Amino acid sequence: MNKLTGLILCSGSSPSTTNIHYLSGFTAPDAFLFLKTASGGLLCVSPMEKGRACSQSTPGTQVYTPQDLGLSGKNAWDFSEQIPALMKKAGVRQLKVPADFPTGLFQDLEKKGISVSVEKNPVCPERNVKTAAEISKLRKSQRAAVAAMKAGIELIGSSRIAKNGFLYKGKEKLTSETVRQRIHKTLIDYDCAGVETIVAGGDQGTDPHERGHGPLSAGQSIIIDIFPRSEKTGYWGDITRTVCRGPANPELKKLYNAVKAAQLSALKMVKPGICGDEIHRNCCDIFEQRGFQTLEKEGRHVGFIHGTGHGVGLDIHERPRIGKSGEILEAGHVITIEPGLYYPGLGGVRIEDTVVVTEDGFRFLAACPKKFELL
Template sequence: MTKARLIIADSEHNADMLYASGIFVPDAFIAIEVKGTWHGLFSPLEVDRARKNSKFAHVHLDSPLRAAAENSGRSGLASVAAAFLENRAIKNVEVPDHFPFAYAEQLKSWGFEISASEGAFFPTRVIKTEQEIKYLAHAEKLTRQAMIQAEGYLAACDIGDDGILRDGKSCKKVKAADVRRAIETFLIGNGAMPAHTIVACGKEGADPHNIGSGLIRAHQPIIIDIFPRVLATGYWGDMTRTYVKGKATAEVKKIYNTVSAGQDIGLSMVKDGADGTLIHQAITHHFESQGYPTKMVRGKQTGFFHGTGHGVGLQIHEAPGISTRPVILKSGQVVTVEPGLYYPGLGGVRIEDMVVVRDNGCDNLTRHKRKLEIE
């Protein structure tokens, strides 16, 4: 019995659909694989563009299928997919695990057997082609350049008598949003879309995903985590640095040096066949040896309480993860290495690079020096 594979989604937000189609479409459409060949079903608005630019082996106008479905008393995208499948006498369909429930229920009511894929719908997505690596390298280049914008903005700031930074031009008090604006203005102007860029100063940095909203103060750690999506390709960059404007305390310097050495340990272990769990454990053990265990203190998490890294591609967070869960790295995967230490009241330190897993090591796409203090 022939089994088809089906996606119904837009490709602006659904990475599997973008991977299958290779074209950005803002409204939901249909992709169906039959006997290893992918078909795209498009509205009159999109079909001609899809024929020119998509990756599908076959592109179909959906209007005749929609009309046939309506003649049978059915409507909607699921009915168009059903008409296409019934024309080929296919009743067995595999869908991604994120397939809309309503569509699945409709198809079942029309006699189709629907099963969700076990694991990734496209297992090949985890191994990047050299072209994909070029896209990711470009995304990371823009991310690096945006980080340089942040460094320049902080360098141009003055330190007020109250310890709060002042804008180098307007002399107004500097907030996280001002640093974020310098980063995101550059990215938007260069074809990349930022999303929730983190600029977290002082105690705000104790929560790894707090984007930051307060004043930027001298002599305190500032976590800056930039992760834009390149609009032309859909691929993401990701990097984090931690800075201090002025002079870091001895405590912050020790934490920073510990995290930096921990990242070096992780980077040195990334290669084809490496066990991600062992990488994470090695960094955790290093932190513990330096006096930084991970534990709860007065109901709050402290230390290193997130994973070491994650895959990056058409999604900012995708497989493989480098954490306590077993995973074997494979050549061609693109992952981050981003250890951090976090303490309420003090803040946090995180350093993140994005690398390509290779047979005997890794290629660092971030290529940006680490430094703590900005004068």
């Protein structure tokens, strides 16, 4: 980026919102602008947000309101007016925008004669490698995830198995919703918010992103996937465990043991310099060796139907990807390792931990037991 070119980010979609947060330290519920230049960054926020933006933004970030930029009336609330005014203040003559920039706003700027091009490279590639301060924030979110996981598993483990096969707490059937509520209440105690938390039993768990609903049964796998976001820092945690209340049948035990073995093997491979594809292929090989194939059956994909992991930071899914991405791990990457197997009629199993890549291997952000049968 030369001195006459700026990169304009409009909050409201990810990753632009989290890129602005990373670059400026500021975020807000309503959309606002950030202009990145060779010499720093400029925020344009509403008068209501100026005080908070000045106190929360990183040193060197300049904060303006539309009125500070000489705009008034309807023009003050029009991004296509704010952007040229912000450019003038920064002394830039042309713009680059990220791929998620609003199309309508892009066209409005072109109509005003502004030279706009799409930036094809990542806006903040430095986000991939976390600083010590970021790792500390991620660790707090992961500890919240572990506490919530323990609370959810304790609730399932203390349930009563009725003659009809359903789980009960007192006189009421234990449901996915009840367990999810316990998880979310625990997260609140850690100043975290649960988002799309998964508590999916039986065949519901064979769809990796099915949140789960209704009564839970004994003898079935129950996938619990918790990914809390810190209300204070915006950083995420991510953990998955699979449990079974009461004895599991032999085939379901084999399924669980295969996933546990794959995850343990994958974790042992984590270190700087290794390609994520190698870790993913290793999981695939273990599943194949144990007789668990990935294929299409009756119009549905079954087996190992997703990647082995992903980066975690200000977004729950960041780079690097642990799968068919060709990305090489570096010290400071924070990633998940989460192999899984899914077969309707048998059940789904996924085990996930979030770890930081160290100079010679990896370190768990927070430890959590792995116990399948809750007897």
